[in-house]
Amino acid sequence: MEAHTRLTQSFPSDSAILVEGPDEVVLTFSTDVRLTAISLLGPGGELKKLGPLPEKMDQNISLVMQEKFAPGDYLLTWRAVGADTHLVSGEIHFSVLGSSSSPSVRVFPEP
Amino acid sequence: MGLIALDIGVLGLRALSFIAIFQAAGIFIFLKIFESQLTLSVDIIRKLGFISSVVAILLTVTYHFSVPARFTGSFGGILDSSMQLLLMKSNAGIARTVRVAGLCLLVIACLKRGHIQKTVGLLGVMMILLSFACMGHTTTHSQRWLVGSLLVFHLGVVMFWFGAFLPLYIVARDEMISQAGSLILKFSSIALWLVPMILVAGVLISVALLPTFWSLFTPYGRLILAKVCGFGVLMGLAALNKWRFGPKILAGHASSLTALQRIVVVEWFLVATLLAFTGIMTALFSPPEH
Numbered sequence: 001m002e003a004h005t006r007l008t009q010s011f012p013s014d015s016a017i018l019v020e021g022p023d024e025v026v027l028t029f030s031t032d033v034r035l036t037a038i039s040l041l042g043p044g045g046e047l048k049k050l051g052p053l054p055e056k057m058d059q060n061i062s063l064v065m066q067e068k069f070a071p072g073d074y075l076l077t078w079r080a081v082g083a084d085t086h087l088v089s090g091e092i093h094f095s096v097l098g099s100s101s102s103p104s105v106r107v108f109p110e111p
Numbered sequence: 112m113g114l115i116a117l118d119i120g121v122l123g124l125r126a127l128s129f130i131a132i133f134q135a136a137g138i139f140i141f142l143k144i145f146e147s148q149l150t151l152s153v154d155i156i157r158k159l160g161f162i163s164s165v166v167a168i169l170l171t172v173t174y175h176f177s178v179p180a181r182f183t184g185s186f187g188g189i190l191d192s193s194m195q196l197l198l199m200k201s202n203a204g205i206a207r208t209v210r211v212a213g214l215c216l217l218v219i220a221c222l223k224r225g226h227i228q229k230t231v232g233l234l235g236v237m238m239i240l241l242s243f244a245c246m247g248h249t250t251t252h253s254q255r256w257l258v259g260s261l262l263v264f265h266l267g268v269v270m271f272w273f274g275a276f277l278p279l280y281i282v283a284r285d286e287m288i289s290q291a292g293s294l295i296l297k298f299s300s301i302a303l304w305l306v307p308m309i310l311v312a313g314v315l316i317s318v319a320l321l322p323t324f325w326s327l328f329t330p331y332g333r334l335i336l337a338k339v340c341g342f343g344v345l346m347g348l349a350a351l352n353k354w355r356f357g358p359k360i361l362a363g364h365a366s367s368l369t370a371l372q373r374i375v376v377v378e379w380f381l382v383a384t385l386l387a388f389t390g391i392m393t394a395l396f397s398p399p400e401h
Binding site: 034037077079081085087089 | 194202250
């Protein structure tokens with residue numbers, strides 16, 4: 001039986017701790033989806049801008065960040081609809097340590 | 112992402128639309144089977160069928176157009192033509208169009224008595240039943256025709272049962288006691304063998320949808336267990352009607368009519384709650400993967 005759509009991978013992943021803020025947010029789903037809503041709340045409840053929502057259905061969706069990241073905790077919330085119009089949604093928490101000019105290092109939580 | 116007030120509102124509309132759809136179709140089925148035995152209550156039952164069908168259309172259409180608000184997480188989604196188009200082109204969009212067309216046929220069928228109206232109404236009920244089978248979890252199953260047929264049967268019997276509660280209340284209130292008693296006994300004798308089929312078909316559908324026994328402890332499995340528990344309580348009340356109140360009414364005990372009316376109201380609320388609960392939970396949870 002074919003199950004409903006689900007998120008299989010994301011960058012940043014949930015609970016990730018990043019040295020620098022990501023340049024883009026990437027969501028990978030088990031089937032093609034239409035991303036219908038996304039928001040990123042920064043430290044102090046500040047809403048950060050993300051690139052426009054794609055109008056086509058796709059399995060991999062990436063959105064370019066339009067603002068710099070300040071150090072702190074972030075909450076990414078999203079909603080997507082599969083071909084069966086079943087709504088899937090989720091939250092991704094991640095933290096940005098803030099930093100130096102060194103290249104971005106992604107620190108993932110231990111499995 | 113947790114549920115927000117908007118989700119609760121839209122899901123509430125879905126729940127109410129399920130209750131109204133089953134009520135409307137069920138009243139027509141009741142009239143189709145028992146109309147020839149009704150005298151004083153027939154007009155009011157037909158009027159109730161008409162009102163239920165109109166309410167079901169309004170709720171189904173309102174729910175359908177408000178679904179994109181859930182997609183986007185804001186009321187602005189309702190005005191987003193691309194979201195509305197996405198929904199309309201999907202199985203759910205086609206199914207709800209068929210469902211509303213079926214309800215429109217029920218409106219026509221409940222307007223007045225006649226052979227054509229009966230045929231039109233029956234077609235309406237069939238369209239409503241099929242609309243449930245051509246969307247949702249059954250459509251992606253490898254045995255979709257078998258599971259779909261079981262679902263149509265399961266829902267058809269629920270319609271017959273749930274749809275009969277309010278007409279039975281009216282019959283007990285308005286008809287002569289001997290006529291009411293005879294009709295209630297006839298209804299009970301049909302319900303006695305037909306209603307347990309709801310459980311049989313439901314169990315078979317669950318076996319097909321759930322991959323293992325332990326899936327019963329997932330949110331979707333718990334929904335099924337809750338429905339089985341509710342069904343058990345309802346069967347107890349149905350038995351009370353059949354073996355206690357039915358014969359007493361037939362024997363001319365007017366006080367049993369009042370008691371039966373009370374039981375029927377309780378049954379209506381219990382089944383309506385189960386329908387609403389099913390409507391909400393199936394929108395939020397899916398069966399686990401095989």
